[in-house]
Amino acid sequence: MFRFLIRRAIGALVILLIISAITFVLFYVAPRDPARVACGKVCTPETLALVKRNLGISDPLPVQYWHWLQAVFVGRDYSSFGHCPAPCLGYSFHNREPVLGTILDRLPTTLSLSVGSAVVFVVFGVGTGMLAAVKQGKALDKVASSASLIFSSMQIYIVGVIAMYYLADQWHILSRPKDVPFAESPSAWFSGLLLPWLVLALIFTANYTRMTRSQLVESLNEDYVRTARAKGLSRRTVFFRFAWRGAMGPIVTIFGLDIGLLLGGAIITEKTFGLHGIGALSVKAVYDNDLPLILGVVLIAAAAIVVFNIIVDAVYALIDPRVRLA
Amino acid sequence: MSTPFLSVRDLRVHFSTEDGMVKAVDGLSFDVEKGKTLGIVGESGSGKSVTNLTILGLHHPDHTEIEGEILLDGQDLLAASERELERLRGNKMAMIFQDALASLSPYHTIGKQIGETYRKHTGASKREARARAVEMLTKVGIPQPDLRVDDYPHQFSGGMRQRAMIAMALVCDPELLIADEPTTALDVTVQAQIMDLLKDLQQETGTSIIFITHDLGVIADIADDVLVMYGGRCVERGTKKEVLRKPQHPYTWGLLGSMPSLEGPVDVPLSPIPGSPPSLLNPPTGCRFHPRCTFTEQVGGKRCATDQPPLELTAGRGAACHLTTEQRAEFFADFAGTRPN
Numbered sequence: 285m286f287r288f289l290i291r292r293a294i295g296a297l298v299i300l301l302i303i304s305a306i307t308f309v310l311f312y313v314a315p316r317d318p319a320r321v322a323c324g325k326v327c328t329p330e331t332l333a334l335v336k337r338n339l340g341i342s343d344p345l346p347v348q349y350w351h352w353l354q355a356v357f358v359g360r361d362y363s364s365f366g367h368c369p370a371p372c373l374g375y376s377f378h379n380r381e382p383v384l385g386t387i388l389d390r391l392p393t394t395l396s397l398s399v400g401s402a403v404v405f406v407v408f409g410v411g412t413g414m415l416a417a418v419k420q421g422k423a424l425d426k427v428a429s430s431a432s433l434i435f436s437s438m439q440i441y442i443v444g445v446i447a448m449y450y451l452a453d454q455w456h457i458l459s460r461p462k463d464v465p466f467a468e469s470p471s472a473w474f475s476g477l478l479l480p481w482l483v484l485a486l487i488f489t490a491n492y493t494r495m496t497r498s499q500l501v502e503s504l505n506e507d508y509v510r511t512a513r514a515k516g517l518s519r520r521t522v523f524f525r526f527a528w529r530g531a532m533g534p535i536v537t538i539f540g541l542d543i544g545l546l547l548g549g550a551i552i553t554e555k556t557f558g559l560h561g562i563g564a565l566s567v568k569a570v571y572d573n574d575l576p577l578i579l580g581v582v583l584i585a586a587a588a589i590v591v592f593n594i595i596v597d598a599v600y601a602l603i604d605p606r607v608r609l610a
Numbered sequence: 611m612s613t614p615f616l617s618v619r620d621l622r623v624h625f626s627t628e629d630g631m632v633k634a635v636d637g638l639s640f641d642v643e644k645g646k647t648l649g650i651v652g653e654s655g656s657g658k659s660v661t662n663l664t665i666l667g668l669h670h671p672d673h674t675e676i677e678g679e680i681l682l683d684g685q686d687l688l689a690a691s692e693r694e695l696e697r698l699r700g701n702k703m704a705m706i707f708q709d710a711l712a713s714l715s716p717y718h719t720i721g722k723q724i725g726e727t728y729r730k731h732t733g734a735s736k737r738e739a740r741a742r743a744v745e746m747l748t749k750v751g752i753p754q755p756d757l758r759v760d761d762y763p764h765q766f767s768g769g770m771r772q773r774a775m776i777a778m779a780l781v782c783d784p785e786l787l788i789a790d791e792p793t794t795a796l797d798v799t800v801q802a803q804i805m806d807l808l809k810d811l812q813q814e815t816g817t818s819i820i821f822i823t824h825d826l827g828v829i830a831d832i833a834d835d836v837l838v839m840y841g842g843r844c845v846e847r848g849t850k851k852e853v854l855r856k857p858q859h860p861y862t863w864g865l866l867g868s869m870p871s872l873e874g875p876v877d878v879p880l881s882p883i884p885g886s887p888p889s890l891l892n893p894p895t896g897c898r899f900h901p902r903c904t905f906t907e908q909v910g911g912k913r914c915a916t917d918q919p920p921l922e923l924t925a926g927r928g929a930a931c932h933l934t935t936e937q938r939a940e941f942f943a944d945f946a947g948t949r950p951n
Contacts, residue, residue: 512715515778517696517700529715529717
């Protein structure tokens with residue numbers, strides 16, 4: 285297990301390097317010049333060159349990338365900002381703020397949003413899926429299956445707006461989405477995020493219901509489940525200890541990928557509810573031609589996915605002893 | 611004759627499917643004596659497995675209609691509650707399945723799977739259950755049982771998995787053991803070892819065994835009595851000797867004829883039974899074997915296609931066929947003439 289983690293961590297590092305390099309290249313392929321924007325209306329070639337040097341984009345591309353890597357691993361001294369200790373993601377072109385600080389500032393919102401909705405969709409999605417699988421072919425199964433089909437084809441920006449209008453503004457059941465730090469007031473944090481959680485979870489819940497149901501229907505038909513029944517074990521024991529164990533693997537895999545994606549920023553959800561997480565930040569970075577910030581958010585999003593992939597593989601080996609970590 | 615340990619009377623198991631009613635078992639009766647082995651022979655889809663899953667109550671209750679009576683040691687299993695059945699399963703009656711790899715849970719160690727049954731029925735502690743699992747693995751001949759008890763099924767060989775399965779089934783000393791083609795997936799040497807193991811264990815514990823197979827060689831090895839099934843019905847019953855030496859039913863002749871023999875000339879061709887097993891959705895009228903039977907003309911008229919031949923038993927021996935006793939003797943003599951044994 286230890287060797288597996290070491291090996292995968294090195295692999296993850298390589299992937300992140302490649303991703304950052306690609307982002308770098310793509311940024312310069314795009315026909316826009318951040319220096320030209322920063323330079324203002326009256327821009328002489330001299331000022332443009334100065335701005336470029338100040339932004340650190342006057343050097344050739346490989347040198348720039350090398351500087352960026354250096355900053356990440358050993359820190360970097362800036363003429364205008366002084367020393368930036370590792371891991372340094374540089375300073376925003378747009379507002380001259382340190383990128384790492386900005387990201388860390390936004391991270392709690394994204395964490396709250398994704399973890400909170402993950403709790404909701406796992407509990408309800410897997411729970412409903414289990415019920416549907418147990419009551420296979422009965423009314424409950426049919427209702428759950430058709431409801432999940434309807435919900436999974438909905439879009440957040442429609443459901444979210446409708447939910448805000450009715451649940452918050454008209455009926456006052458839930459409060460309008462608000463981004464209050466947990467440390468400030470746990471209750472305000474909870475009520476401010478409840479609506480986004482529910483809306484974001486709705487679509488996921490539907491998917492997890494369908495996935496759980498189909499995995500369980502399959503594993504309930506396995507021979508070893510029949511053997512467990514033939515041993516005299518109760519239906520409950522057989523269901524949880526045998527059938528659910530067999531159904532879990534794919535669900536854990538998809539969950540790992542989903543949570544990795546969500547931690548990289550739920551762009552549409554954040555925009556719909558006016559939350560300022562990583563998702564909203566990445567949109568802003570792209571609009572502003574803000575290379576250091578773009579690199580920062582891309583790196584965070586990629587790291588989340590890569591890390592959760594490793595976790596999924598490790599968990600899979602724990603669930604299924606036939607899986608060898610190699 | 612004493613009261614049999616297991617008695618099945620006029621069992622009918624029908625499944626409702628989208629295409630209609632499948633009559634998987636259609637009026638089946640048999641007994642199993644204490645400490646004896648009943649071999650049930652038949653092709654795939656003849657209803658052998660369904661019969662035995664029904665005895666354990668492992669059929670799907672929603673889509674299954676069951677009629678008849680199954681008495682285990684005087685207790686009516688079809689009337690028993692799920693809770694009562696749970697107490698009996700794995701305890702008084704146990705089952706061994708064909709594909710041990712698929713039938714053992716890949717997620718739990720062998721020891722845990724054996725011990726689990728023991729704990730459920732005896733309330734033993736984890737430590738006691740583990741000790742019992744090691745004891746059972748020793749009994750079924752697994753080398754280094756105290757180490758292998760912590761292995762997972764995929765770390766066992768095919769033969770060892772089947773041994774582990776037997777250990778699991780016998781952990782509570784069941785009085786009835788149902789073995790559903792336990793040796794079919796194994797190679798011949800291992801098959802012989804497993805058969806010997808079952809015979810030894812039976813002698814030791816006095817368990818009654820129902821042995822399901824399509825292999826008459828296996829039947830010859832292990833069974834006391836034989837029941838031949840075709841299309842959800844019993845076509846012939848008797849002791850092993852009676853059924854294998856003096857079979858009365860054309861289907862049994864066909865089964866014997868399609869089996870190679872080690873005695874006699876090697877160039878005697880095998881004669882497969884023509885046609886294919888009947889659909890249980892729309893079973894043939896009359897005798898279910900008549901579309902594949904070569905003796906319908908000898909019976910005369912259309913009797914085979916219209917009348918279901920009754921299974922008339924004298925002292926547990928009989929066959930369901932319209933041929934007269936004399937005809938059967940004559941035709942079997944012809945048939946046996948082409949075969950050395």
